[in-house]
Amino acid sequence: MLRTCLKKRIYTYSSIRDRINQERAERLKNLPTTTQEKIRNFGIIAHIDAGKTTTTERMLFYAGAIPFPGEVHDGTTTMDFMPQERQRGITIRSAAISFNWANHQYNLIDTPGHIDFTAEVERSLRVLDGAIAIFDGVSGVQTQSETVWLQANKFNIPKIAFVNKMDRQGASLEYTIQSMKDRLNIKPFIMQIPVGEIDYFNSVIDLLTFQEIVWLDKYGSEVEFRDVDKSHRYYDKAIKARDDLLSTVSEFDENIAELYLEDSKELLNQQLLLQSIRQIINTHYNQCCPIYFGSALKNRGVQPILDAVHQLLPGPSERPLIFDINNPNNKRKLEKSEKLTAFIYKVIQDQDLGLLGFTRIYSGEMTQKQNYSNSTKDELIKVGNLYRVRANRYVPINNVQAGDIIAIQSKQVVAGSTLIGSNDERFVLQQLQLPQCVFFANLEYESAKDKLKLDQALQQLQLEDESLKITVADETLITIGGQGELHLEIVVQRLKEDFGLNTKLKKLQVEYKESISEEGVLEVKYQDILKGRPLWFKLKLKLQPSEQQENEVIFDFDRENEFDILYKQFKETQLRQVATQKNETSVKYIKNPCKNIEVDTIIDDHGEEKAYHISSLQFPMFYQLEKSILASLNRGFLKSYQMQGIKATILDGAFSLKRTTDLALGRAVQKLMQEIHPLLKPIILEPIMDLEISCPNSLQQRIINDLISHRRGKIIEIKQDQNRAGSQNSNRVIITATIPSQESIGYSTAIRSISQGEAYFSMSFKNYEFVGGQKQSELISEVF
Numbered sequence: 001m002l003r004t005c006l007k008k009r010i011y012t013y014s015s016i017r018d019r020i021n022q023e024r025a026e027r028l029k030n031l032p033t034t035t036q037e038k039i040r041n042f043g044i045i046a047h048i049d050a051g052k053t054t055t056t057e058r059m060l061f062y063a064g065a066i067p068f069p070g071e072v073h074d075g076t077t078t079m080d081f082m083p084q085e086r087q088r089g090i091t092i093r094s095a096a097i098s099f100n101w102a103n104h105q106y107n108l109i110d111t112p113g114h115i116d117f118t119a120e121v122e123r124s125l126r127v128l129d130g131a132i133a134i135f136d137g138v139s140g141v142q143t144q145s146e147t148v149w150l151q152a153n154k155f156n157i158p159k160i161a162f163v164n165k166m167d168r169q170g171a172s173l174e175y176t177i178q179s180m181k182d183r184l185n186i187k188p189f190i191m192q193i194p195v196g197e198i199d200y201f202n203s204v205i206d207l208l209t210f211q212e213i214v215w216l217d218k219y220g221s222e223v224e225f226r227d228v229d230k231s232h233r234y235y236d237k238a239i240k241a242r243d244d245l246l247s248t249v250s251e252f253d254e255n256i257a258e259l260y261l262e263d264s265k266e267l268l269n270q271q272l273l274l275q276s277i278r279q280i281i282n283t284h285y286n287q288c289c290p291i292y293f294g295s296a297l298k299n300r301g302v303q304p305i306l307d308a309v310h311q312l313l314p315g316p317s318e319r320p321l322i323f324d325i326n327n328p329n330n331k332r333k334l335e336k337s338e339k340l341t342a343f344i345y346k347v348i349q350d351q352d353l354g355l356l357g358f359t360r361i362y363s364g365e366m367t368q369k370q371n372y373s374n375s376t377k378d379e380l381i382k383v384g385n386l387y388r389v390r391a392n393r394y395v396p397i398n399n400v401q402a403g404d405i406i407a408i409q410s411k412q413v414v415a416g417s418t419l420i421g422s423n424d425e426r427f428v429l430q431q432l433q434l435p436q437c438v439f440f441a442n443l444e445y446e447s448a449k450d451k452l453k454l455d456q457a458l459q460q461l462q463l464e465d466e467s468l469k470i471t472v473a474d475e476t477l478i479t480i481g482g483q484g485e486l487h488l489e490i491v492v493q494r495l496k497e498d499f500g501l502n503t504k505l506k507k508l509q510v511e512y513k514e515s516i517s518e519e520g521v522l523e524v525k526y527q528d529i530l531k532g533r534p535l536w537f538k539l540k541l542k543l544q545p546s547e548q549q550e551n552e553v554i555f556d557f558d559r560e561n562e563f564d565i566l567y568k569q570f571k572e573t574q575l576r577q578v579a580t581q582k583n584e585t586s587v588k589y590i591k592n593p594c595k596n597i598e599v600d601t602i603i604d605d606h607g608e609e610k611a612y613h614i615s616s617l618q619f620p621m622f623y624q625l626e627k628s629i630l631a632s633l634n635r636g637f638l639k640s641y642q643m644q645g646i647k648a649t650i651l652d653g654a655f656s657l658k659r660t661t662d663l664a665l666g667r668a669v670q671k672l673m674q675e676i677h678p679l680l681k682p683i684i685l686e687p688i689m690d691l692e693i694s695c696p697n698s699l700q701q702r703i704i705n706d707l708i709s710h711r712r713g714k715i716i717e718i719k720q721d722q723n724r725a726g727s728q729n730s731n732r733v734i735i736t737a738t739i740p741s742q743e744s745i746g747y748s749t750a751i752r753s754i755s756q757g758e759a760y761f762s763m764s765f766k767n768y769e770f771v772g773g774q775k776q777s778e779l780i781s782e783v784f
Contacts, residue, residue, distance in 0.1 A: 036334070036402060037317070038103065039404060040104055040130065040313055040315065041130070041316060042107075042108060042130040042313055043094075043110070043128045043130075043132070044132050045111050045133050046133060047144040047148075050113060050135060050136045050165075051134055051297065054071070054164075055296040055302060056079050057070050057078060058220070059101075059302060062302060063106070065097065079097065080095070081095065090114055091110060091113060092120075093120060093348075094111045094112065094123070095109070095110050095392075096108065096109045096110075096407075098389060101306050105404075111125075113144055113148075115143075115144055115483065115762070116482065117483070117487065119465065119466070121151055122433070122434055123346055123434070124345070125154075126155060127405065129158075129313065130313030131158075132161075132162055133145070133152070133161050133162070133289070134162045134164050135164065136165050137163045137171035138168050138172070140179030141183040143692045147764045156286075157285060161289050162292050162301070162305050163176050166293050166294060167295040173190075185287075186286070186287060186289050187248050187251065188288070188289060189248055190245055191208065191291060192205060192207060193234065193241050193293070194294075202300060203215065203300075205228055210238065212225070214226060215300050220298075220299025246267060246273075248288070249280065252284060253280060281312060292304055315403065316362075316404075317333075324428055326426070330427065332362070334363055334403060335363060335402055336401045336402045340365065340372070341419075341420060342360065344358065344414065344415055345360060345415060345416075346415055346464075354409065354411065355413050357408045357410060358407050359405070361401065361405070362402065363402045366383070366399060368385050369383070370382075370422075371422045372421065372422055373423075374418070375418045375420045376414075376416065376431065377414070380422060382410060384408075386398070394407055414463075415463075432466070434467045435483060436511070437469045438484065438741055439488060439509070439511065439741065440469070440481035440510075440511055441479070441509060442505075442506040443478045443503050443504075444503060444505070445502070445503045445504075448476075453501060457501060458478070461491060468482055488505055492504065508745050509742075510686060510745075512641045512686055513644050513685040514643045515682070515685055516680035517681045517682075517683050517770075518545075518680050519680075520542070520544075520677075523541075523652065524668060524671050535660075536656045537653070537664040539650070539669070541648060541649065541676070543646055543647070543676060543680055546647040553629050553648045555650050556651055557615055557650065558615060559594050559615045560594050562593050566592070566619070567622065574623055595616060598612055598613075599611055599613045602659065617660075621662070624662045625665045628665055628666045632673045633646055633648075636684075637682040638780055644685070685768040685769060686768065687740070687741040687766075688738050688740055688765075688768065689738065689740070689741055689763045691744075693734070693751070693759055693761040694733070696733075697731050697733055699758065700735065703759060707737055710743075711743035712740050712743055712775070713743070714737060714739075716738065719736075721733055747763075
């Protein structure tokens with residue numbers, strides 16, 4: 001009946017199809033948003049090719065949000081709607097959609113799985129309350145699976161795991177669970193066990209209800225629930241699995257532990273167990289995870305994870321309070337009754353609607369066609385329409401309340417901005433923290449007449465993707481930086497297909513950095529005359545390597561106790577002024593509490609002038625000195641690469657009330673840097689990638705030789721690829737290694753050639769490391 005109806009809707013009556021689409025739009029306008037308890041904001045995260053988008057399509061189909069599920073291999077998916085996504089069969093940009101399931105409103109964000117688009121995952125997780133992590137039942141936990149899992153942990157996000165592709169040869173519950181224990185360091189709550197293998201996989205046993213859920217048709221729409229009794233061939237296995245589940249839950253819940261020890265019949269209460277597991281994963285989000293099994297492509301196992309979303313993942317009001325980054329004690333509840341607090345996590349340029357900001361409403365409510373304050377920039381913005389999001393379609397709504405995720409229309413939207421009421425006191429949420437660029441290349445374009453159009457196109461792409469770095473060295477040279485080869489290739493493809501611009505990437509390079517390997521201390525006195533005006537400043541500075549990636553400036557001289565507190569307040573005010581481009585009068589009243597202490601006398605042709613200890617230098621000058629030191633570290637000593645991992649300590653110094661100016665501070669720092677660098681033994685750092693390769697035993701040595709001899713790789717571990725072929729005696733191995741990013745360029749082609757397509761690999765950014773003596777010499781002498 002369902003199949004016949006679907007065929008008629010899709011192929012026969014366009015009027016019926018139009019009416020169905022109209023009904024869906026009406027349902028979107030009236031989703032159950034009157035109470036936050038009915039909202040679930042969750043994302044789909046996984047390694048590439050684990051089946052994220054396929055699973056999402058089935059979710060939408062079963063929820064009635066789409067008439068039929070699209071297929072990645074056919075380029076017909078709802079969520080991967082960009083032409084570049086459909087051509088390549090991968091998710092490039094996160095996509096959002098709202099739909100109804102079990103009288104709950106689900107706001108789902110499907111995220112990319114490729115390492116080059118990690119920034120998209122980061123921005124999405126920033127606004128979510130929960131996640132479904134999808135794993136390949138054959139491959140288990142892969143490199144990017146681990147990366148996105150840790151990203152979710154960073155945002156304290158509870159997760160449900162869906163082990164996909166259980167219909168494939170080599171799929172293994174045991175292998176996947178063990179890899180989750182080993183690599184994610186979690187306690188698994190195994191909620192189901194799969195029944196049957198390969199083509200015979202068509203059911204799972206729910207360990208809470210002790211029923212077998214059987215999918216009867218190929219569409220997965222006809223489902224039957226059967227009690228599991230002693231005659232069932234999986235009865236003993238299910239009994240043991242349920243006992244293991246209860247035992248694991250008992251480790252986190254004392255009440256369940258008591259019932260478990262008593263062998264109480266109360267443990268047959270499904271709601272009791274669901275409530276316990278829900279509470280556990282919301283408290284111990286990084287220690288445990290409920291696990292479900294299925295095959296999205298074969299339409300098996302998707303409905304139970306849809307149920308698990310509202311049963312186990314938290315609603316918006318259950319999440320921690322939000323706070324103002326400028327005043328952490330200023331907190332707000334995630335409720336409608338609070339003042340408006342909204343966060344724009346993503347911006348796109350829609351062909352018809354213009355700039356749209358994808359926005360999470362944390363507290364209060366928002367109405368269309370109103371003015372709001374962008375508190376990050378401290379400016380008013382005019383918001384036009386509000387939209388419920390359906391991938392690349394948008395349904396207008398009049399207002400929205402706390403807990404929801406929507407799109408807002410405004411010419412002034414900027415990703416990472418906090419929106420509040422136009423007359424409300426300032427309240428700013430933490431901004432987006434996106435990964436740094438690893439690769440860059442010069443962009444070649446056809447003619448000078450394309451330059452203006454190219455500048456505008458790149459500006460739009462950067463507005464949508466802040467992880468894209470664009471540098472214009474002169475009027476003709478444009479350099480773009482990104483997360484990897486694919487990231488930059490997509491930029492070139494979009495320039496051609498979306499903007500009609502033919503461009504080409506020149507030689508791909510990696511983003512090198514510089515640092516220091518030794519500590520150095522130096523004192524300099526800068527004294528000069530500029531345009532008849534005498535300049536004077538004395539500075540003693542220590543530079544040393546730091547484990548922190550960011551450079552920092554600290555003080556180590558005698559000063560009043562309240563100096564540090566007041567200077568911190570002064571700096572925060574200065575940073576706000578820079579962000580908002582507005583002056584704050586309060587900064588004038590933040591004074592240095594230290595008294596002038598005379599330490600020297602300057603005598604020259606311009607007269608006699610007292611010099612005072614640096615501790616009493618006024619805060620604006622201290623701030624300028626700190627900025628000068630940090631700016632000097634932007635260009636390294638060897639190749640002018642940006643420096644990182646350096647701690648600068650101001651040990652001593654002296655200033656003159658009349659002769660010490662901003663220029664004198666800057667010149668003194670410049671002089672000190674020129675003289676101190678031989679003491680520091682500067683080094684060049686290069687980005688390093690974690691690499692995981694699965695290959696046949698017979699190819700192991702060839703691949704290792706290539707890594708060590710030709711790519712400066714380091715082998716970390718070699719182990720048997722157990723259970724991937726359904727056997728303890730697998731003929732494949734997993735090689736774990738590290739490789740410099742520069743040597744990873746073109747590795748896909750190289751390993752395909754070495755293995756004749758029998759090896760596959762995954763990579764993720766690890767860190768920056770010293771390149772080594774010989775390579776450093778080559779880089780210093782190399783001209784780019």
